[in-house]
Amino acid sequence: MTTPIGEKIRTLRKQKGFTLDRLAELAESSKSYIWELENKDPPRPSADKISKIAMALDVTPDYLLTDAVAVEDATDTAFFRKYRTMDPSTKEKIRKMLDLMGGDE
Template identity: 70%
Template sequence: MTTPLGNKIRALRKDKGYTLDRLAELADSSKSYIWELENKEPPRPSGDKISKIATALGVTTDYFLTDDVELEDAADQAFYREYRAQRPKTKARLRQMFAVIKDDEQ
């Protein structure tokens, strides 16, 4: 029996073109654990593993654990989390790149 969590993980994994092996490698997990999350109802999935899977798939854990978070919002939140962790010089470069892209679209 699949769960909403399993369905979300499987859909994102396939959208990114990841195999079970690849996602397991990126999330520091095992292929069998990922398969179980996708296909069974585990009693209590590990918060640490869910967090690593979310990071590997470019979303937040909120996307996996709640029904009211849209994929686009989760991806934006994950991007912003990565942005906040950057050094000031890198942040400045990213802002410059965004300004160039924004100008090109107008």
């Protein structure tokens, strides 16, 4: 029996072209654990596991755990989280790329 969290993980994993093995590697988990999350109704996973899976899928843990967050919002939040930790020269390159793409409109 698939759960909403399992369906979200599977959908995002496939959109990114990740195998179960690849997502497990990125989330520091096992393939069988990811499969179980996608396909069964396991006990609620730990916050640490959800956080690592969300980070690997470029969304927020809130997106995986609730119905209230749109994937676009979760993806943007995950991007901003990464952006905040970038060095200043990388941030400047991203801002320049955005300007070239017409991102100020």
